[in-house]
Amino acid sequence: MQYLSRICFNQNGWTRPDGSARGLEADSTFYSQHQYGHEEWLFRSEWQIDGWQYGFLQGVNDSKSTLQGSQTPYEVILFTLAPGGRRYIAVIHDLECISNKQSQDIFSIYTAQGWLEQMKREVGLINNSRLGGMTPDSWFNVRFRLSNVEWLTPSVLCPKSDYVQHIKRYQFNLHPSVLPPVSFPAPPSGSSQPPLNTNNYFRRGTEGRECTPEHKIMQNALVDELKLEFPFNKVLAEFNRIDVYMESTAERTLFELKTDLSTKTVIRLAIGQLLEYGFHKNWPNDRALKLVIVGRTELSDSDREYLERIKNLFSLPLTYRTVKI
Numbered sequence: 001m002q003y004l005s006r007i008c009f010n011q012n013g014w015t016r017p018d019g020s021a022r023g024l025e026a027d028s029t030f031y032s033q034h035q036y037g038h039e040e041w042l043f044r045s046e047w048q049i050d051g052w053q054y055g056f057l058q059g060v061n062d063s064k065s066t067l068q069g070s071q072t073p074y075e076v077i078l079f080t081l082a083p084g085g086r087r088y089i090a091v092i093h094d095l096e097c098i099s100n101k102q103s104q105d106i107f108s109i110y111t112a113q114g115w116l117e118q119m120k121r122e123v124g125l126i127n128n129s130r131l132g133g134m135t136p137d138s139w140f141n142v143r144f145r146l147s148n149v150e151w152l153t154p155s156v157l158c159p160k161s162d163y164v165q166h167i168k169r170y171q172f173n174l175h176p177s178v179l180p181p182v183s184f185p186a187p188p189s190g191s192s193q194p195p196l197n198t199n200n201y202f203r204r205g206t207e208g209r210e211c212t213p214e215h216k217i218m219q220n221a222l223v224d225e226l227k228l229e230f231p232f233n234k235v236l237a238e239f240n241r242i243d244v245y246m247e248s249t250a251e252r253t254l255f256e257l258k259t260d261l262s263t264k265t266v267i268r269l270a271i272g273q274l275l276e277y278g279f280h281k282n283w284p285n286d287r288a289l290k291l292v293i294v295g296r297t298e299l300s301d302s303d304r305e306y307l308e309r310i311k312n313l314f315s316l317p318l319t320y321r322t323v324k325i
Contacts, residue, residue, distance in 0.1 A: 002077055004164060008040065010040050019127070053143060055140060055142055056134075071296075073095060073262045074095045088152045090151045103136065105213035109213075234246065241277065250287060254291050256291075263297055266293060266295035267293055271293065294321050
């Protein structure tokens with residue numbers, strides 16, 4: 001099942017506002033009233049936080065009562081009203097709709113990092129427009145990983161019979177039979193921009209090192225849980241780059257946290273780090289080693305079987321634990 005969401009037209013890969021949708025939008029839209037759209041920073045790769053891209057989709061905003069803060073990841077097909085007609089842009093797999101509180105937390109990080117001021121400057125370059133029309137608790141409503149973005153064939157207009165031709169506004173539409181054009185290979189490493197982008201405007205290489213608010217909440221909750229369950233064990237957060245480390249007289253346990261709602265993604269992202277932390281370092285042989293993947297949601301049956309196959313095939317001391325936030 002896939003969702004459709006419209007975004008305003010942009011000629012810079014949705015990394016900054018550029019005014020290119022001027023004249024394409026109805027007078028009543030946010031874009032026409034403010035001369036930019038909040039989704040125009042959707043793929044600004046250097047503004048990642050702990051590997052997450054935070055952004056705004058108007059379709060999600062219009063359906064926020066049912067979507068925001070949902071515990072379900074979504075597959076979303078983006079399309080735009082381009083000169084000449086409507087075009088598919090990309091598919092975002094495992095997109096998450098975040099809560100108002102999460103938006104406020106991310107807004108605070110953007111402010112502290114100076115990214116909000118950069119947004120103001122970029123909007124000001126478009127006819128002296130001003131950044132606004134939104135509050136911190138609604139500034140962001142989605143997050144996703146750039147590795148989960150599948151760019152679609154550029155410059156191909158949707159057929160006249162296509163379902164998206166009948167979508168009048170910025171809605172989050174469910175349509176199970178949508179078949180967008182075939183995708184093309186992802187952009188080179190270090191760039192999130194599709195071939196549509198003609199301006200190499202931003203410097204790359206700035207990594208998002210700060211942990212997300214969700215990660216910090218999970219980490220604190222896990223530490224509290226472990227201290228209650230194992231009152232005589234040593235429990236430490238951020239020990240030698242390990243999210244949570246626990247030590248008893250018999251065991252050494254390493255916990256790697258991932259905040260993704262997709263448990264398959266959690267396993268994929270966590271397992272490599274646990275193997276590095278567990279086996280690249282020469283731990284003393286005085287205790288048994290245990291590796292624990294920590295996610296927000298319970299394992300599905302297929303993911304549980306997948307994890308068991310990995311454990312048995314490679315004889316790994318690997319388990320999964322859930323921490324709710």
